[in-house]
Amino acid sequence: MSVILNAGEISRALRRISHEILEKNHGSSEVLLLGIPTRGALLSQRIKVLIEEIEKSPVLAGTLDITMYRDDLRMRPPRTLMPTEIPGGGIDEKHVVLVDDVFYSGRTIRAALDAINEVGRPRSVQLAVLIDRGHRELPIRADFVGKNIPTAKDESVRVHLTEIDGVDEVLIEGRTSS
Amino acid sequence: MNLHVANAKNVKGLATELWIESGKIVSQPTNGVVYEDIDANGLTLVPGLVDLHTHLREPGREDAETVLSGSQAAVAGGYTAISAMPNTFPVADTAGVVEQVFRLGEHHNLCDVFPIGAVTVGQDGKHLAELAAMYQSEAKVRIFSDDGHCVADPLVMRRALEYVKTFDGIIAQHAQDPRLTESAQMNEGVISAKLGLKGWPAVAEEAIIARDVLLAEHVDSRLHICHLTTAGGVEIVRNAKKRGIKVTAEVTPHHLLLTDDVVESYDSVYKVNPPLRTLKDVHALREGLADGTIDIIATDHAPHPQEAKDCEWNAAAFGMLGLETAFSIGYLTMVKSGLISLETLIERMSTKPAEIAQYLYHGKIAVGTKANFALIDLKAEWKVDRVRLHSKSRNTPFHEMVLPGMVMKTFHNGALVFDRKAKL
Amino acid sequence: MKNLLSINDLSKADALEILDTAVELSRLSENTVRKFPTLRGRTVVNLFFEDSTRTRISFEAAAKRLSADVINFSAKGSSLSKGESLKDTALTLQAMGADAVIIRHSASGAAHQLARQEWMKGSVINAGDGTHEHPTQALLDAFTIRRRLRADSGDLTGLSVGIVGDVLHSRVARSNVLLLQKLGAEVILVAPPTLLPVGVDSWGAQVRYSLDDVLPLVDAVMMLRVQRERMEDLFFPTEREYSRNFGLNLERMNRLKNTAIVMHPGPMNRGLEISADSADSHQSVIVEQVANGVSVRMSVLYLLLGGATARDLNLSSAGGM
Numbered sequence: 001m002s003v004i005l006n007a008g009e010i011s012r013a014l015r016r017i018s019h020e021i022l023e024k025n026h027g028s029s030e031v032l033l034l035g036i037p038t039r040g041a042l043l044s045q046r047i048k049v050l051i052e053e054i055e056k057s058p059v060l061a062g063t064l065d066i067t068m069y070r071d072d073l074r075m076r077p078p079r080t081l082m083p084t085e086i087p088g089g090g091i092d093e094k095h096v097v098l099v100d101d102v103f104y105s106g107r108t109i110r111a112a113l114d115a116i117n118e119v120g121r122p123r124s125v126q127l128a129v130l131i132d133r134g135h136r137e138l139p140i141r142a143d144f145v146g147k148n149i150p151t152a153k154d155e156s157v158r159v160h161l162t163e164i165d166g167v168d169e170v171l172i173e174g175r176t177s178s
Numbered sequence: 179m180n181l182h183v184a185n186a187k188n189v190k191g192l193a194t195e196l197w198i199e200s201g202k203i204v205s206q207p208t209n210g211v212v213y214e215d216i217d218a219n220g221l222t223l224v225p226g227l228v229d230l231h232t233h234l235r236e237p238g239r240e241d242a243e244t245v246l247s248g249s250q251a252a253v254a255g256g257y258t259a260i261s262a263m264p265n266t267f268p269v270a271d272t273a274g275v276v277e278q279v280f281r282l283g284e285h286h287n288l289c290d291v292f293p294i295g296a297v298t299v300g301q302d303g304k305h306l307a308e309l310a311a312m313y314q315s316e317a318k319v320r321i322f323s324d325d326g327h328c329v330a331d332p333l334v335m336r337r338a339l340e341y342v343k344t345f346d347g348i349i350a351q352h353a354q355d356p357r358l359t360e361s362a363q364m365n366e367g368v369i370s371a372k373l374g375l376k377g378w379p380a381v382a383e384e385a386i387i388a389r390d391v392l393l394a395e396h397v398d399s400r401l402h403i404c405h406l407t408t409a410g411g412v413e414i415v416r417n418a419k420k421r422g423i424k425v426t427a428e429v430t431p432h433h434l435l436l437t438d439d440v441v442e443s444y445d446s447v448y449k450v451n452p453p454l455r456t457l458k459d460v461h462a463l464r465e466g467l468a469d470g471t472i473d474i475i476a477t478d479h480a481p482h483p484q485e486a487k488d489c490e491w492n493a494a495a496f497g498m499l500g501l502e503t504a505f506s507i508g509y510l511t512m513v514k515s516g517l518i519s520l521e522t523l524i525e526r527m528s529t530k531p532a533e534i535a536q537y538l539y540h541g542k543i544a545v546g547t548k549a550n551f552a553l554i555d556l557k558a559e560w561k562v563d564r565v566r567l568h569s570k571s572r573n574t575p576f577h578e579m580v581l582p583g584m585v586m587k588t589f590h591n592g593a594l595v596f597d598r599k600a601k602l
Numbered sequence: 603m604k605n606l607l608s609i610n611d612l613s614k615a616d617a618l619e620i621l622d623t624a625v626e627l628s629r630l631s632e633n634t635v636r637k638f639p640t641l642r643g644r645t646v647v648n649l650f651f652e653d654s655t656r657t658r659i660s661f662e663a664a665a666k667r668l669s670a671d672v673i674n675f676s677a678k679g680s681s682l683s684k685g686e687s688l689k690d691t692a693l694t695l696q697a698m699g700a701d702a703v704i705i706r707h708s709a710s711g712a713a714h715q716l717a718r719q720e721w722m723k724g725s726v727i728n729a730g731d732g733t734h735e736h737p738t739q740a741l742l743d744a745f746t747i748r749r750r751l752r753a754d755s756g757d758l759t760g761l762s763v764g765i766v767g768d769v770l771h772s773r774v775a776r777s778n779v780l781l782l783q784k785l786g787a788e789v790i791l792v793a794p795p796t797l798l799p800v801g802v803d804s805w806g807a808q809v810r811y812s813l814d815d816v817l818p819l820v821d822a823v824m825m826l827r828v829q830r831e832r833m834e835d836l837f838f839p840t841e842r843e844y845s846r847n848f849g850l851n852l853e854r855m856n857r858l859k860n861t862a863i864v865m866h867p868g869p870m871n872r873g874l875e876i877s878a879d880s881a882d883s884h885q886s887v888i889v890e891q892v893a894n895g896v897s898v899r900m901s902v903l904y905l906l907l908g909g910a911t912a913r914d915l916n917l918s919s920a921g922g923m
Contacts, residue, residue, distance in 0.1 A: 078909030371801030374734030444711030
């Protein structure tokens with residue numbers, strides 16, 4: 001097990017992502033951040049705070065639970081639903097930025113796109129992730145990446161965040177030291 | 179056929195042997211006569227069991243049981259005499275029907291099949307059947323019962339009790355107040371409250387028993403209480419006996435073992451009339467049987483085809499198989515538990531029922547009487563498999579239970595009618 | 603969890619998970635998500651041996667919002683009226699590949715029997731069996747109480763719920779007594795002794811005979827439907843006498859706490875166990891109960907069928923042979 005990002009690095013990555021989101025969307029007025037619970041929702045909150053610091057104006061943010069849209073439901077026991085919070089005005093005509101912690105097969109994001117489709121019709125959907133560990137199984141890419149980390153499939157990437165884990169760090173487990 | 183049963187033990191556990199000539203027990207071997215040796219080493223010799231409460235379903239429901247299949251089940255359970263309840267189609271309420279059943283028993287000749295006659299025509303509870311005609315028939319019926327139904331009308335019950343005195347008959351009452359048990363499904367209590375099944379209160383049984391012992395006292399007649407199930411009923415019979423009332427009572431094997439909490443599975447194999455009661459009742463029944471308040475164990479063997487049980491509880495038929503498991507259940511609940519000796523158990527399952535019914539050649543092993551007996555391996559245990567029972571039906575509540583005591587051989591009038599080894 | 607036959611099948615944690623999931627589902631539904639793909643390809647059979655349009659529609663709406671295929675199978679006009687047994691029906695549904703069967707039956711225990719291993723591999727949900735249980739009704743009642751009195755979270759500790767009327771014949775009462783107590787609430791049963799089962803003392807609920815005495819004590823009062831036929835079976839002398847002693851009316855409403863809610867599982871006998879003005883008062887949550895029924899039933903269907911089911915595992919192991 002080894003630390004691949006520490007608290008400072010996480011913080012710098014999120015700050016950079018925040019700037020990139022603003023740059024791509026020409027400010028924050030049409031942006032709606034949707035974090036995917038659990039840790040994606042926490043990261044989304046942090047990005048919201050960072051953007052609001054930079055822009056000095058409020059940013060819309062919410063959460064989107066994708067459980068009901070997963071394609072692997074029948075492979076495991078049923079999962080507990082997480083909260084979905086869509087801000088008052090809805091997502092129509094917004095630039096929705098999905099926020100998640102680790103970007104891997106792409107299946108979570110596919111489920112999220114389906115979920116968004118049920119909620120409304122945004123102007124665009126973008127994707128921000130803290131870690132991109134590769135091994136995509138679907139033609140999906142991220143718009144904003146904190147750090148690209150090449151991994152083997154038998155490794156797992158763990159994101160710990162202060163709010164629930166007591167510490168900010170990203171770990172990689174199961175790497176065979178070569 | 180002459181037999182010599184050697185190396186057996188009797189019900190007291192003492193070594194014993196038996197000489198049989200032409201179906202009858204003799205005191206000692208006769209010079210020049212050849213005997214076939216039956217080695218009963220390790221087995222206990224008991225008089226053939228006698229059941230006063232058997233449903234054979236013939237005529238009318240031969241899909242559930244026949245006199246033949248019921249007789250096969252009986253001898254596999256160590257019984258040499260069974261008593262066929264009259265709730266057949268047609269009801270055994272005439273000399274003709276009881277003679278038919280009696281002759282079928284004779285024809286198959288595995289055990290004695292003694293018909294019980296209906297008290298009322300078609301078991302309607304209103305009009306007395308021709309009781310004397312049934313007694314005077316070849317079947318010589320002495321026990322009458324509307325079993326399955328209660329003789330609820332007190333006047334009809336009184337008349338029946340009086341009427342059978344002319345030939346020393348007995349009325350065997352199925353004690354169930356019909357109004358208190360309308361569409362009742364199981365014992366009324368904690369479990370019925372939980373399961374939402376209509377309750378069958380103990381008082382519905384006890385009220386009829388109380389009424390009938392008083393009637394029997396009043397007209398000085400013989401009353402037999404079928405399948406007693408409640409602690410209160412035991413108490414009533416105990417007091418009646420103290421007062422000298424001519425009442426006898428029976429208990430079934432299943433009521434000695436099972437309690438109403440098994441119904442929580444909604445498995446209708448546990449649906450029976452009268453219903454399974456509580457642990458308190460089970461203990462009272464065992465005590466009653468031990469102290470003689472309850473005279474006998476009777477099986478209430480009640481076969482039903484699978485489709486009568488494979489349905490909603492409310493729609494399922496009442497009844498359980500009993501003949502092939504009765505001895506083992508009696509042995510488990512009464513002897514293994516230390517309440518009575520094997521000798522007393524056999525008295526309750528053979529001697530006493532034969533006395534009550536006046537089945538002269540049953541209930542004892544004595545010189546000069548017909549050789550009706552069974553050989554039992556008390557040490558053996560067996561797992562009940564409903565598919566391997568001899569009954570045509572499968573509705574045993576003891577499926578997969580491991581029970582002590584195995585009937586190995588049964589002899590009827592000196593002839594081997596069941597041999598478990600031969601079956602295997 | 604494979605089946606929902608009785609509230610006894612649920613631990614407190616299970617029950618809370620069903621309620622929490624129902625909260626999320628009801629919020630999502632408000633956010634204009636009318637339909638989820640979650641149970642696409644799953645077949646849910648509504649097997650109703652007893653007429654109950656309300657319950658059937660509620661389950662049907664719940665299943666359809668989760669994209670399940672719904673087959674309605676009612677006893678009327680089917681082979682069941684021609685004597686097909688419960689067992690044969692189960693085997694038929696099994697052969698059709700039903701992932702779940704929602705059964706309503708007039709016989710207590712019918713759901714348990716249907717769920718026997720050798721009969722049905724799919725899930726069985728009890729939608730009311732005789733006078734035994736109606737677990738989803740109790741869940742939606744608990745959901746409604748929690749929404750009104752506990753802001754949609756946690757258990758019901760500290761609350762007192764009165765259940766009034768024909769407890770003896772009520773599957774709603776049995777399920778509610780079990781569930782409400784499991785969730786920490788105190789239950790007070792109020793009925794004439796004729797309409798309480800022998801053995802009710804084992805339920806852990808208080809039993810009272812005076813509605814007037816109980817009303818000031820409770821946070822919710824649940825009025826049970828009283829069938830007029832019961833009068834014929836001598837359970838009470840006349841409707842008027844029943845109503846006078848055990849019916850909820852405006853005068854009795856005044857004895858309730860201001861915050862207390864009035865519930866009824868429906869269908870109501872207005873004027874018998876509940877007066878029209880009580881049923882329509884601002885303290886009544888009877889209409890909400892109906893609406894909440896869909897969310898709670900979606901939750902149950904999701905938790906039973908949304909993940910890998912026993913049937914899935916059987917199929918995949920069969921495929922490996």
